[in-house]
Amino acid sequence: MPRMEISVFSALLPLLLLAFVNHGLSWAWTAPDCNIGDSSLLANLSYYTPICSLVPGLYLFASCSNIKDVIQTLRAVPHDREALCLQGMVPILPPNAFANFFSLKLLRLQLGNLKVTSKTFQGLDQLQHLHFEHHAPCCMGLFLPSDALEALISLNDLSFQGYCLNYSQNIQLPISLTCLTLRHSCLTKLQELQEIFSNLVPGSSNSVSPRSLVSFLEVLDLSSNLQLNQAGDGALHSLQLHSLRLDSTPLSSIGLLGSGLLQLGFLSLVGTGVKKMPGNVVRYFALHALDLGRNQIQDIWDPDLTNYHSLELLSLHDNGLQSLPIKFLSALPQLQRLNLSMNNLGSTLVLPEGLVSAKLKVLDLSYNEFCNLPYGAFSFLPQLQELWLGGNNISNLMNGTLEGLMWLKTLDLSWNQIKVLNPGWLSSLPSLTSLNLLGTYLEHISGKQLQGPHKLRHLLLGSHDMLDIYPPWPPELLSLEVRAEGVIQFIVHNEEPFLFLENLTLQTSNILFHTTVSDNTTVYFPSLYHLTLRGISSYVFSSHQPQKFFSQLPRLEHLHFWSDHMDTDNMCLLSMPRLQVLELGDLNFLSEFSLVKLEMLLKQVPQLQVLALSHLNPGTLSMSTFKDLGHLRLLLLNSEYSLGLDSSLQELIPQMPQYVYFSDVTFTCQCKSSWVGPWATQAPNTFVYGLEKSICMANTSDYSRTPFVSFLSDHCPHDPEFWVFLISFNLILLMSTLALFGCPKWYWLHYLQNLFHSWWWKLCGRGPRRQLYYDVFISYCQQDKAWVLKELVPALEKPPPIGEGLKLCLPDRDFGLGWDRMDATVASMETSRAILCVLSCQALKSTWCNLELRLATYHLVARPAVARLLLLFLETIDRQKLCSYHRLTRWLQKEDYFDFHQGMEEWDFFCEQLQRRLREAGQERED
Template sequence: MGTIRRRLLLLLSLLLHLNPSLTYSLKSCNIDYSEDPSADVVLDCSNGELVVIPDDIPRDVSSVNLRNNTIGRINREDFGFLSKLRLLSLDLNEIADIDDGSFIGLVALTKLRMRFNNLTNLTSNLFQGLFNLTTLDVGNNNIQFIDTSAFRFLSRLQTVKLDSNRLRQVSDIQPILQLPHLRELIIGDNQFHSFQTKDLLLNMSSSLQMLDVARNELEKFSITTPIFPRLELVDISRCGHNASLEWDIPDKTLLRNITQLYFSYISLPFKEMQNVLQSLDSLMHLRLNHMREYINKGLLKTVCKIPTLKKLDLSHNQCPNISAKLVSCSQLTELDLSLTYMTELSQGSIRSMKQLKNLAVQGNFLSKVPDDISGLSSLEILDLSNNLLTELVCGDFLNTTRLTELYLNTNHIAKLDGCVFENMNDLKVLDLSENLLWTFGSAFKMGLQKLEFLHLSKNSLSILEEGDFKGLRSVKYLDMVSDNIKLVRHKALEGLNNLQTLIVLLPLTFEINFTGMQQLENLTIYFNTDIGFKKPPPNLYEAFLNLKSLKMLTIICKGDHFGYPFDIPSYILKAMDHLEEFTAVNLYVSAPHPKTFQFNSQLKNLTIEQTDLSDLDPELFRPIPNLKSLDLSKNKLRSLDFLAQVDLPALSWLKLRENELMVINETVFQSLPALTYLDLLGNPFTCNCSNAGFIQWVKSNNQTQVVNAYQYACSFPVAKRGSKLLDFDIQSCWMDINFFCFISFTCLVVLTLLTSFIYHFLRWQLVYSFYLFLAFLYDSRRRKKESPHCYDAFISYNVHDEAWVYREMLPVLEGEQGWRLCLHHRDFQPGKPIIENITDAIYSSRKTICVISQRYLQSEWCSREIQMASFRLFDEQKDVLILLFLEEIPAYQLSPFYRMRKLVKRHTYLSWSQAGQHTGVFWQNVRRALETRDAPTENTNLLTGPAGSFHQPEAPMSSG
């Protein structure tokens, strides 16, 4: 019995909670949300204090991030067979041991990261099964030993990172260099004291293109064998000690393909370094960071003589006069002088660089734009950010007509002269953010015909004047968020006809309009509320009626909400019939008007935060059936019932953080068939049986990811405060209702079986009993009334025998013998229920004559008539029933009337079929039966009158 009950409870649970439209929640991980249901499944298990690999990783996951946990070991069964996994990150754990073959099921893995762990060995079968791996990163471990066959499974490996380990012998990397597709090898910050190709017993050339041996205390770097014919980049930064490094490459043809060399913070003798640089005939990119001593010795003279050099990185050198040493570097196309402590760029130092396209001098102490820059006609990208520039003058960019990107952010520029940018006809990106600009002057009223991206945020601008941007007809992106803006003129944005994205902070007194911005698709407005502000202007939102192309609108009110009644009109979005995303933070005082989105049927993403939505009307969502993402965080919501009252078939992302939800009705989510992401963190959940259904749903559904569900804390009752919602034991909640359902289900089964049995075997007996009961009730009422008989006999017959009744019976019984008969077609009261007419007719007649035939027995109403009459027979024990058989009836066909059949077998009856030519005798017998009065049945034949006057039952019943 216990087993059956448990199975029934399990079945009931499945029936109650099975819903193929719902998703999953994981104990320690989250699945990165994607609006595309066919997108790759990306699992984030980072920062979760995990000590073991989670056992609920979805089978179809493509990326798993387990970084920053405390996992100490990987067992063979931890990852199982994740056949779609392509990226696995195990960085920042405490992994010291990995069972051989632990990755054998990861057949699709292409990138494996295990940085910052405690690995000491790479064993022979560690990477078994990873035949598709292209990138392996095991840097920042304690690896001392690599088995010679550890990489035999990794035939497609291209990048290997072994930096910051404890490798000592260069022969340890020999198995890696034998990989057929190897491109990058990073072995920096190990314990190598030399790197010599003669120690690598290779009988083949390596496909290596990038070699990083930086941060090793190398005493010798030697390439004497042609094993690196494709080597293009060598990073030997921070190697050697006290100029002790020896560079041994006697045949410069062995480095004929070197195009990039990183020599930062290197301890190579100065003379040796000069020889190395002179031997590189194909060098194009040179990095010399933290090389002040060598630069002061004149190293740049040698550098500038490299005819193939195009890109020179001299950043992070504390050498204020470094630019003066670059006079002869005329061949450069890219120059980086960032963070070199320059106060000025020496005049004439870069003027000869006629091919220079990219110049970076950010993070210095320049107080004005260097004079040489104005003569760089080929310059395309200039970065002057994070300096001490205070002003820009007309000649600063006089000849830089090809400039496409100019970065002047994080300086002290206070104003702009109108002529500063007039020659920059190709400029596309201009960044003036984080300065002290209080006016634009006429800088944006001319020139800048191709400018597309303009950054003006965090300046000192207080007033946006009319026509400030009149000349910027190509600008697509404008960011001018500033807390200092106090006034915006009516036509301040005039001219920005091609603007697509606008980010601005405005006071509530703004007069701005968006006329002419037919291309604007993305608008973000921060409202700056003034303490002294009392009332918004009557036409505050009229400007929004011009935004007919807008797709994304964000309105955010900074600081405390308005100190006055403030209603956002429902027509604010009226013109935005293309709107797809709307965000309102701290904007509404109460729930938006139900008709707010009546013109925005294309809306897909909706965010309303920091609003009191306790009186939310579900009608708000009816006009936006295509909604996919809904964020209603921090809105004092206490119930989610409104979601069940609207039709949102496409909603897949729902965020409800920091509301006042205590009890969740899980059935609400069944009205959201596409829901895949649900975030309820920060709600004051009640941990009792009222949330049992929700807890069960979170744990069992296989569609909706309830983000961080295992972190939901209990707020009520007080005794459970601090514990976790999903730790609440719901079994006690289900026990009573499950047992009740078990009993109900059992009773239902038994009742069904009993009903089926009765229907198949006892239905006629029940019908017979029912009509006997009706006759009993009628007879009881009649006895109380003592009503006299109105008829001599009630004739019960089938309509198919009606011709015989009218042709043979009525002429004799009514015409010749004078009996008063009751016939249903003639004497039944119209409008009265048939069953009542039948009962009245039987009890209002002294006798009942049943004209029995095959069709009679098949008739429903005839069967009811004979049942009523037979009950009267047995109830009154008087001779009241006359059976008249028109044809021979087999006994088995009388079985539904089993009491009558029993009497027919024992007593006589009238048979028309046996009357033959002696019909007169037949009708005389009928007369004798009708003449019999109310004598007791003990002295009179109950069916036919006095004994011996009629046929015996053996003849017609012989077949029964």
Template sequence: MASVTYQLLSVTVVLGAVQLISGYSFKNCIEDPYSNQQSFNCIRRKEKNMPAIIKDLPPSAVNLTISINPIWHIPNRSFVRLPNLQDLRIDQNHLRRIDEFAFQDLHQLKSLNLSCNNISELNPSVFKDLRSLTFLSLTNNTLKRLPEGIFSPLLNLTTLIMRQNFLSNFSAIAESVSHLRNLSVLDLCFNNLTSLSHSNFSLPKSLTTLYICRNNLLKLGCKDSFLGFIHLLDLSYNSRLQSMAFQGLDLKHINYLRLRSTSVKVVELLNISNVNAGHVDFSGTGLNNDTLLMELCRLLSIKVKRITNLGLGGNGIENLTNDTLHYCPNITGTLDLSRNDLKSTGCLEFLNKQEYIKSINVEHNHLTSLQSCKTQNTVLLNNLEELSYRYNRILSVGACAFNYAPNVTTLKLNINTIAYLDINALKGLTRLETLRLDNNLLTDLFSFTFNDNHNLKILNLRNNRISVIFNGTFRSLSNLTTLDLGGNKITYFQPSGLEGLKSLSKFYLDGNNLKQIDSSLYRVFQDTLTVLDLQSNQIRFLNDEISSPFINLSRLSDLKLDGQRPFGLTVLPSTFLRGLHSLKSLYLTNNNIYHLAPDAFDDLTGLHFITLDNCCVGVTNLQPGIFKNLRNLTKLIVENMGIQNFSKEVFGNLTKLHTLQLNRNVMQSIPVDALQSLPNLHYLDIRNTPLSCTCENNILQNWTVKNPHVQVVYLYNLPCPNDAKLKFYNFDTKVCYIDLGEYLFLSTAGVIFLFTVTPLLYVKLYWKMKYGYYVFRSWFSEQWRILSEKDENCKYDAFISYNSSDEQWVMEQLMPNLEGNGSSFKLCLHHRDFELGRDIVDNIVSAVYSSRKTICVVSRNFLRSEWCSLEIQLASYRLFDEHRDVLLLVFLEEISQRQVSSYHRMRKVMLKKTYLQWPGSDCTNPTQAQELFWNQLRRAVRSGSRLETEEETGNFETHTSDENGYLLP
């Protein structure tokens, strides 16, 4: 409550400050944090209306992605507010209809992607305003035809992709693109074309790349020169296309012709066409035996002396003999043997005439081993630089298995089942720079395995079954910069296990079984290591008393410690990260840290990025100053940490922070002063955070919806926790802005007045206040209400109110003359008729209201009595407030008006009614006077109680006073 009051009192001051820094948001889009309001992503929204999705985007938008939404229609003028758009993606929606002027005024648009929708028809004028467009994709729609002139306005179009539709009329396509003088790429794969026949239209001369794969081509049917300017032609997977379809066509400019899975006989094709034989990809053309391959090679050697690349993949080749490629011209580039049925390649003897070959691809075959190649007859491919055996079934690699390629620089043996790698398998590969052994079944690495690989720079051993790194394993790898041991079962390194890695920069150890980090292991590359990945190990600390294992890694810039198994990094020692002054990125996600020490990050002065997503247990109370030294931090991810309080003391020093992701936390409020302490903040994500819609957040609400400085992600969709139908950005805050100054002044003044006056009233009016209390009780008592309804049927004729000092007169004079001498009045006397154990006030009230009259015996002692005063006041209430003639005053002695004037009630009664004066013994005839007194008193007692009856004098008698007060049981 105190914090709310403070906010309300200071609202005027804060509102002035809010104008300096505040937030903005978009209902269905997120701005790229580093795009300066130019790039926006509107992905996975529920909005079906296109204008509604982009209505709040700024005109500065240049790149816009609208994907995976239920949009089915783009109405006219949808983007007129975004005249600067250059890249527009509207893919993977449910788009069926695009109005004629949907893209009006997008004169600067260069790229439009409409792929993966349900567009079946296009208006002929839909692209009219897109005169700057260079890229258009209509992939994966349901187009069956193209309207005439559909692409006429797109004079700058260079790439047109219409694959995966139902187009069948190539002539109409050719006509639609014939005038596009800048078109260079046309993709028509996965359609229903049966031929390339056309009328009088030709393809633009600028077109160099044409994809017509996976159609139903039976023939080409085009003019001889129709493909004369094409450099890349893909006709693959047209299973009924035959060789004769190419007869007479001008194919001399073709640099790459792909004919995979067609009925074309390549030898026949080379004989009947002018295509350059070295530019044909022979993959998937049915060359599955030695006879066909040798015939091809003879023909190739006739047509060309050298061939850059020879593609023989996907031909079902089972075996290659020494003569298979004997007659082929020299291959100077790549030999592709992938996706065949080879079970062995021996020592590549079939390449005994290919001394210039640079790359061999034997991926996706059925090789089970790589044999030893130590024989003297082994062919030497001195120019071979890259060799790939990926995606086979290789179980073992023999000694000197690559003797035929002494100068290879890249060797790929990954994604096999290699369980045995001979200690000398890599012998002789002195120029090897990249070695891929990942995704195999290796369990051990021997100390001499890499002895000859002095120039190795990248070694990938990820996802094997290595459990121990023995001494000297990497002793000779002084030039290694990247070592990937992730996904193994490493539990420890022997003391000299990492010795020799003097140049190591990137070290990946994620997904192993390391339980501790031994700093002595890293001293060999303490001046070189920049990336260290230790995520998903078993590292855990039981206490805070450890020394930093990273103290000497002075150049480390990227450290990953995510998801330690099985319980997470439960304790993050305060000294754990000491010495990492150069660290730029730190990952601590998916741990179960129950306490973050306030000095845990003190040494990370160079940190730019840290993610603590889901790193802690339950509600997290971040200690003040925990980020105090992170003044260079630009991105902070603290999602799902259980943060309860966001404060300036914790986050206030992050003066360069640009991006802050706070979503999925539990704080109910965010103080604006804490956000104002982040002057460079541009991106704030507070989704799935239960911010209360109360006055506690009224200033935050105002901050989030004003002026474009900080993007608050999906602000307009943040619900109020107590009512999901209400939104945080517009909950009612009127009551929060009431000026309480006047009210606080009046209430404060009132309190001060009461504290000042109350003591005075207590001193001056103590008895009156006390009387008031008793009268108040009487007024609301149930007995009052019941007895006040009675009139003549009373229990007593009179209640005698008197002071104890006058008791003798009451007992000797009053009682005998009213209850005796034939009068037979029934009187109520306190000592005789009050109920024992009952409260005094209740007895008095009962006596007054169960008696027809109240007789007050007034004397000076009576006037000084507290209880007598109460009795006469109760009786006078009946007289004045109920209009009943119930009060009789009897004065036993002479009392002046001055003495009576202090008793307001009694004086008021004396002014209204006559009263009886007891004749003393000093009068002329006391006996006669007293007899007259008693007769008048008896008549007054007998008279009715209604005021309209003739006024009678009354007489009263007191109850015992406070000095002899009523004796309580």
């Protein structure tokens, strides 16, 4: 090929590839059949969308279903996930299937009949929880090689549910394992565990070294193994085990006596059909905890009580017990927790007499049909800290009923027939911190009725009709929940605030505020952090009400407001400057001004990070709805009907939140939303969920449930503005390149060729890294030179704390003699971490400033994901003068600029943003 043709081809190749990238390459962030999110942003996110079942402390998740190819599915999942759930039908998991997920700590696999290779879990050094799950009746086939789990050096929780492991032999368990679960498997006897897991029991395999043995298990869960009916001698020989769960299995507890267990602290036999307490097993292992819930133990015999002296926890819930032996508590000297809920202990509480139980701390007597609590019913339990009496028929509490409970901290009396509380009924509970009175028949409650406890911090009140609340409030109250079907009325005698209240939940049809002092008296919540309101009219936030129930909420960060009332016109959130999470549901926004009301509401909370809208039907959403929410990270739209997405929202694509969820949304079939499809599959910074499952309605009589995305692709042409921009950009760039062929110097062609090579290597994930010589390249005109050299440069170059300590590049100072200014400018911009353009009317008239500005804004098209440009305006410039700078106009929509024509009051903010841009640029160069 001749030299000239090679040069022309080298110049045209970047243009052809650029057109290909814009047209065919999809930076997909919408993962089909996958839900990706951060559960820390919205605690009840699972209420709206299916998410991965997590463990405490893990928030970044990905949950995928209908999987047929694991590798292909995981390509669309970000590699920083902490929890990953996969569901589908996959015959084999290939080697290194999860090698890119270095942060993974929880992995749930529901993949049907499955074969795992030896190197499937390579690279999962941080994995702590591995669950193989199948929720249909037993059993699916699962094959694990003996060394399949060898790479999981941090694994402490391994679970198999609904899988048969009979064909997997000599599996080496990680020595870090503390919890092993086999539920709904095909185990018939405990000896099979020795064959499946070679290093679980010492001596089960001659090839296992002592160092590779699992030294200690916290939990072995064999629940719901319906064929497990034999233990066998030495089945668990020398195994050190803390907890054994045999719930819903036919295995007799007597068989455990010859199993060879060295020690056992907790035994769970829930739902096994036991009719008699296993005293011999308790005595043999000296058990500390025993759970016999949901069995048929109706009587406890006095002679058996001598076997239970070691128990610290005993649960007999839902057994049909009608009475307890006289010496029951005295025979259990170590007992600390006793659960007797859901039995039939009679209408009047009669606890066993005898010696004082000095160690009992938790007593659960819920749902036992009690009607009366006699005087001093618990006086022989001086160390009791938690007392649960919910779900009974208690109607009256005498003053001496709770006598002797000096250390009681939690008292639950919810869902009883209580109508009146006598003054002083809590006088004998000085340590009480939590009181639950939900579901009662109280109509009036006063702070005087709550006197006695010194530090009551958690209070739950409820009534079936209406509830009047009188002061004084408990002074150290941290959380308050009040429910009443009819009305909740707060009576205020003076401006007495809830000084320390952090969480408030109100659920009622109406809330009233009555003051006996003046009409302007207000209830203050200076420390309120979390507010939940359900069923209440929005007038509590109205700016036109003389009595403002929530006038000032300076620390509020979470607001969850659900209401079916009509009066949303004057709803105001101006008193919540720190609000970060806003959840609105069932507000009546059906009027013609609904969108305007929503826009005005969101303008009042600019710091919002999470916005969840449910059953609002706001109509058509446009750019003006979200333009002030620059910090938004999660947007959720649930159960919306006839929702429209205006084309103006395209302008907010660079500022779209990180997560956008559509749950049960019905759109309008309109082509003005045709931009949604390309955005959902090509937005690099936003994950979009639920759009592929959404439907649209062309009119009110359309019940065909047309898929929204299919309608847009079949009936709507591609966005004409996008194609006009793409074609015009390529033509202009092509003509400019051809015009440069006539130039005697070929520096531009050489530069474009090098730029393309750098871009191509960067796209492929490898390539040379340039040395960064400068922190900031500064572009300015001669008229602004004096201000730049006297004010800007000294402040940025001087070391902290006087200046910023940056290394600057100034063309007039740092370009050498004889340098070609064009080449030097290009090279200096490429070796600077950020570019700062000082703009004024004179700068826009300067030829060199124009060229430098166009070179700087070139990165907006070539590298849109990296923000390396800052604009500094020294005077007011009419935006119409910037119309010719298309890329600059787009940059200004992101508000990455600073105005200094009104003084230097923004200097600190400017320096902070400049440092942030430098850090981002440095991180991008190192990736």
